[in-house]
Amino acid sequence: MPADFQQIGLIGFGAFGRLIARHAPAGVRLLAYDAASDAGELSPPASCRLSRVSLAEAASCPLVVLAAPVTATAAICRQIAPWLRPGTLVVDVGSVKVQPVADMIANLPADVEIAGLHPLFGPQSAADGLAGLRLVVCPTRGRKAFRLAALLKAGFGLETQFATPEDHDREMAMVQGVTHMVARLVASLDERPTRMATRSYALLMQAVDMVRRDNPAVFDAIALRNPFVAGVQEQFFEAAGALRRDLAARRAAMTDVEPQPCAAAF
Amino acid sequence: MPADFQQIGLIGFGAFGRLIARHAPAGVRLLAYDAASDAGELSPPASCRLSRVSLAEAASCPLVVLAAPVTATAAICRQIAPWLRPGTLVVDVGSVKVQPVADMIANLPADVEIAGLHPLFGPQSAADGLAGLRLVVCPTRGRKAFRLAALLKAGFGLETQFATPEDHDREMAMVQGVTHMVARLVASLDERPTRMATRSYALLMQAVDMVRRDNPAVFDAIALRNPFVAGVQEQFFEAAGALRRDLAARRAAMTDVEPQPCAAAF
Structure with a gap:
């Protein structure tokens, strides 16, 4: 993994956060924040370095993944805005894209990159691995999302598709x-x-x-x-x-x- | 196939009739009757002897399969009653069982055997063969239905299940x-x-x-x-x-x- 994707800030540690933790490759460090104190057991494979961190620490990573309910997107963006570094790629992984992408554009600083992601799978469909599963990418601001998509395709065999949030x-x-x-x-x-x-x-x-x-x-x-x-x-x-x-x-x-x-x- | 199942009268030659024709083993003779003159092309495998016959001829077989719409069951039973031989096994293959079984009991002579059959498959699910597909059998009068079910299980790998029409x-x-x-x-x-x-x-x-x-x-x-x-x-x-x-x-x-x-x- 290139340096800017080696440290991932994960905001929201629910079913999807755990799925990311299970599949994160060796060499990737996950800094997870969850507002709920009982955010489920953290049992990633030994190769994955996962730490529970503060929201500020999670937001300071070069790649920030919003994995909280989509209704929280705008509020989270406002909360993390002060800690985000210029050039950070912020993505959400919600099941809809028009509203969270609009929320990210409206509430994130102008110097961070933005993309909407929708992995078309969950814990059930990913039980046998990620190869062949689909990921929709809505590149919104900046070019890093294309590089991330290429890495996910090459590294996990995901089928990536680009689309507008409306499509x-x-x-x-x-x-x-x-x-x-x-x-x-x-x-x-x-x-x-x-x-x-x-x-x-x-x-x-x-x-x-x-x-x-x-x-x-x-x-x-x-x-x-x-x-x-x-x-x-x-x-x-x-x-x-x-x-x-x-x-x-x-x-x-x-x-x-x-x-x-x-x-x-x- | 034992003698009493070697000659099958098929009344109604729609999708299910064609499915039977496609899978009938060598040595079985199918005598098919359909009220519609354009009952589809008859293209069974060479091993299957299929003839278009009159209703009387179809009804004279030792095994008679009603493969017409269930709404026609009572009327067909009344029509074929004069030609049925004592000991004949009459079965229907409709998607419901309470009504057609009642129609058969009410309209067939007392000296024929009766069973309701429901093959839980159609042309789509049988495209890859019959093995493992399910057949529900509702034995109603006589013992021949049990023997037929055993033959279908042994010969085609069908999973046969016995049930009352109500169940x-x-x-x-x-x-x-x-x-x-x-x-x-x-x-x-x-x-x-x-x-x-x-x-x-x-x-x-x-x-x-x-x-x-x-x-x-x-x-x-x-x-x-x-x-x-x-x-x-x-x-x-x-x-x-x-x-x-x-x-x-x-x-x-x-x-x-x-x-x-x-x-x-x-």
């Missing part, structure tokens, strides 16, 4: 907005048979299981902080309403019971 | 009722991105693609002819309605726009 959120409205909504609805049902599974049902339940244990903040970001998701979800809800009415009408038409004549008002 | 339909209300409904709703959306697919989205779309091209009669059978499906689907629709209201309320609470005071009536 990212438009695709994710369907990819995540609909998938996570369907998963939540299916997971809420009382039944969960496994004996007579069809192949399509097994695939659906695999998809459901990949996201049903996600942190609720992930669902909230996907469903509430993506400017395009309401439209796609409304289309789904409208289609569901239409199907419900259609099925009810056809079930009513099928029944052998004769409709009772209306009793006149007495 | 079958109760599981399928979720397995197929929900999966096919979700697939139809997701397939109806305008968006279909592929560039930034997550693993869970890819699994969901695989499930969607397995069933979206099914014959509409299959969806109708699953959604309208299973006595338990309305309850499960209503639970899904209720959950969707609740989620829609919850998301709308939270989006409204998030907006920075101050609510306008109501204009007094003028």
Whole structure:
């Protein structure tokens, strides 16, 4: 790793912070800050040097990764602004990109570089390693994000894709907005048979299981902080309403019971 | 194949009839009848002897497979009753079991054996062969269905499961009722991105693609002819309605726009 990516300030040590810690290569030092005192166990591999540090120390690294809920992006940027060094690359790794990128532009000093990152994977999909998994990069200010993307591609086999925050959120409205909504609805049902599974049902339940244990903040970001998701979800809800009415009408038409004549008002 | 399963009368030559024809072993003769004159091309492997025959000829076989839409079961049973021989095994292969099994009991002669079969696969999932695929068997009258199930297990590697029609339909209300409904709703959306697919989205779309091209009669059978499906689907629709209201309320609470005071009536 080149010098400017050898020391990484990690702000937020949740599921994604732990994933970074698990995969950080030897020679990389992770300085992690988390506002919560019980930010989970720190059990990285021995090759990864991870320390719990203050926010100021994390913000002083040449690469700063915001891995906190997207709703905290603006406030964190304002908090770390005094400690950031000129030329630092600040990236976020949230599930939406329009809002956090706008928050970073509005609240970070003009002399730091900025990029939005969205690793299209989580602890579940990365269980077998990172090779072949996708990373969306939204370069926003400066050129370092391109170099970081190239390093992640070469070092971990990640498939990197460049996009604007708008293009990212438009695709994710369907990819995540609909998938996570369907998963939540299916997971809420009382039944969960496994004996007579069809192949399509097994695939659906695999998809459901990949996201049903996600942190609720992930669902909230996907469903509430993506400017395009309401439209796609409304289309789904409208289609569901239409199907419900259609099925009810056809079930009513099928029944052998004769409709009772209306009793006149007495 | 024992003599009583070597000659199979196939009533209905749609997607499932063709699947049987493709996999029928050498030595088996298929006598196929379809009410539609354009019942698709007949292109079985050379080892499979398939002939287009009259309904009477198909019904005269020692094993008769009803592979027509489930709504036609009762009428077909009445039609074939005069030609069926004593001891014949009549099976259906529909996606629901309570109604067609009741239709067979009510409309077939007392001296034929009866079983409901549900192969939990279709042309899509059987593309790579039948081994490991599941077949639900509802033995209803006589013992031949057990022997047929054992032969299908030994000959094709199918995983056979025995169940009552009620147990079958109760599981399928979720397995197929929900999966096919979700697939139809997701397939109806305008968006279909592929560039930034997550693993869970890819699994969901695989499930969607397995069933979206099914014959509409299959969806109708699953959604309208299973006595338990309305309850499960209503639970899904209720959950969707609740989620829609919850998301709308939270989006409204998030907006920075101050609510306008109501204009007094003028």
